[in-house]
Amino acid sequence: MPEKLKVVLCWHMHQPAYYDWHNEQYQLPWTxxxxxxxxVDMAAHLEAVPNARAVVNFAPTLLVQLDDYVQQINAFLRDATPIRDPLLAAFNSHPAHTPFLSTSNEETSPLVEARLTLIDQCLRANEERLIQRFKPYQELAELAVQLKQSPKLVTYLDEQYIIDLLMWYHLAWLGETVRRSDDRVKALIEKGREFNETDRRQLLEIIGELLSEIIPRYKALAEQGQIELSVTPYAHPIMPLLLDTFxxxxxxxxxxxxxxGCYPDGKDRVRWHMREGIKTFEQYFGFTPQGCWxxxxxxxxISVRLMEEFGxxxxxxxxxxxxxxxxxxxxQxxxxxxxxxxxxxxxxxRDDNLSDLIGFEFxxxxxxxxxxHLVHHLENIAASQSGAQVxxxxxxxxxxxEHYPENGYHFLSALYEKLSEHPKLELTTFSQCLNAGVAELPTIVAGSWVYGTFSTWIGSPDKNRGWEMLIEAKHVFDHVxxxxxPKTREAASRQLAICEGSDWCWWFGDYNASDTVHDFDRLYRLHLAQLYRLLGETPPDYLGHAFTYGGGSPAISGTMRKGQENEG
Structure with a gap:
């Protein structure tokens, strides 16, 4: 009987550092x-099919932020310690827009600006899959569009509108497995409108519970041998570019x-990211990872050979x-x-064809x-490719x-069930395939999973400007x-690591959406300015001004790329 084709599903979970230490506030709520x-949904799908296997990769900055949110919500529920994310803080603010109050815009009143900001935040969801799915949310969103066209009308809004919009935004963002299993969530969705103080606190409690269970659930799945957990360097840097920009x-x-120019002392920085990434992983999961995405x-x-130092x-x-x-x-x-x-x-x-079908087409x-269709592709690989092992x-x-119906509930359920029971395919993990027909790699031409190049992060004027600012800050860091x-040195090194992350230059450039480019341009400059402050230096004036603007309309809102440049 021929050996089964091994199939590895590897899910990369990643969020950059959204917390601004200078303003002591999360700037974006995506974590x-x-x-x-x-x-929570991915954990639930794996738990529902015990014979399924997968690799799940967590970026260390994501683990740190998840833990921080859990601590924040618990502290608020215990003794009303203020939450440092304005969108979450709105759940218990009176009025709800209070966390967004600002006097920075002279053209509108603080109330109008704060309400418009909160309303805009509560519309950042897939219109077809998250907003239109729930009629009350859709009605609130339709009114919001009218309000944005006539901002002064926001002054006359009843507070209940703001509360209901805030509640529906978070109800829509809940995992599908949560909506199907939690009676409290079902009751809130059934209620639909005129949410009160008790409803607001209950939803915040649910959010706190869900977040607190994430790391323990994945740890349990790993201990049961159902998943392999792997690591990424601490703040998600592009290691080859730190090692040798050219x-x-x-x-x-x-x-x-x-x-x-070349990034100064890049090898030391890569070692820092790997050392701290593994340390963070061990802190939350209790063991040392074997693999690195x-x-x-x-x-x-150079980067691959460097991995041997870290086991x-x-x-x-x-x-x-x-x-x-x-x-x-x-x-081959x-x-x-x-x-x-x-x-x-x-x-x-990575099989770009199969991976991109899931990411962009299915x-x-x-x-x-x-x-x-996916299974058929895998069957063909197993039957027709000489040397195919994994x-x-x-x-x-x-x-x-969020682009799938019901958050991919039906697709993921069917995917795990079909692959876990297939007679010719074996769901497994990378660590179980280390010796599955190993072939020699003559060299590695430096590149990424996106087009096989680094063009998503370097090579255009805006991206290169991002690197220039980072290298200038690194020279100051090395001098100071x-x-x-020791305490300040460690804080500065961690802040530098955040600035070295890949997420900033990913967004710089005119092919990305303006709103998101604005968010990440601003956050990058805030992080660099905080680094200068930790070093006891005055931030350069240019960090107070936007330098990249966007204007494009990329697929999947720019959050994902296809592996092949010539595909759409």
Whole structure:
């Protein structure tokens, strides 16, 4: 009987650092919103199919923020300690818009500006899947559109409108498994309107419970052997670019790097991110990870060999990195582990076609048809590809599902059930495939899972400007940090790590949506300014001004990319 094709589903859970230490406030709510929707749903789907297997990768900055939200909500419920996320704080504010009060806009009153900001926050949801699904929420959203066209009308709004909109925003963002299983949530949805103080506190309690259960649920799944948990370097940096900025030319020889020098002491910074990432992982899960999903699947020969220092046994990247690295090597299969000569680290490569079907196409299909189509592809790989051992399906574990009906409930349920019982396919983890037909990798051409290049993070004017600001700050850091006391030095090093994260340059550029570019441009500058303050330096004047504006309309709101540049 032929050996089954091993199939690895790897879900990457990631959020950057949204907390602004200078203003002592979360600037964006995506950590807790994805927590109550996508992280709880994925755990529930795995729990529902005990024979299913998967790899789940958590970015350390996400783990830290999830824990912080749990502590904040518990402290508020226990002794009314203020919550430092304005959207969550609105649950217990009177009036609800109080956390958003500001006098920075001279053209509108503080009340109008605060209410408009809160209303805008409560419309940041997929219109088709989250807003239109619930009639009361849809009606509130339709009125909000009219209010935004005539802002002064906001002054005359009844407070109940704001409260109901706030409640429905969070009810819509709850995971589908929560809506189906929690009687308290069912009752709130049934009530539909005129939510009172008790309702508001109850929903906040539910949010706190869901967030507090995330890490323990995944830890339990790992202890049962159902999932493998892996790690990412601490603040999600593009390690090859820190190690050698000019490695971007390996896949794109003509990329524009004018004005950018090599990142100073990049190897020390990569080691810091790996050391702190593993330390954070061990703090929350209680064991040492065997595998690493390098931020954005970004690898180079230097970065992969560096993983041996940390006991990492596997890494993964994208199809085009494999294509570039295997140039001239015929009759080899993408679907197997590889290793560099004299390296103990196994390299797995994402099947871009299968992964992107889940990320971008199957949300438009009937769930059973989508799963059948995916299974058929896997059957063909098993039957027709010589040397095929492991099919790696790797993608963002949080941003795709709001584009699916009912947060991907039917698709994920069918996916795990069909794959776990298939006679010719075996759901497994990367650590279970380390010796499954290993082939030699002649080299690694530096690149990421996005197009096999680093063009998403460097090479355009706005992205290069982001790097210039970071490198300038790093030079100041290197000059000042030897004089700092140990506590301040550690705080500055952690703040530098946040600034080194990949998320900022991901968004810089005119092809992304303006609102999101504005958010991440502003947050990046806030983080850099805080680094200068920790170093005892005055932040440069340019950090007070936007430098990238966006204006595009990317697929999946820009939160995801396809692996292949020529696909849509």
């Amino acid at each position: 807790y919103l994805h927590g109550i929707k996508d992280y 490695s971007a030319r390996e896949a794109l020889p003509d990329i524009n790097l004018s004005g950018i 390098p931020s954005e699947g970004s690898v180079s020969e 990492i046994r596997w890494v993964a990247s994208g199809t085009n990195v494999w294509n570039n690295s295997m140039a001239g090597q015929d009759h 299969s993408l679907h197997r582990p590889y290793s560099l000569a004299n390296s103990s680290v196994r390299c797995f490569f 949300s438009k299909w009937h769930a059973n048809d989508a799963v059948a 099919a790696s399906i790797i993608l963002d574990g949080e941003n795709a599902w 940090v030897p004089r700092l006391d």
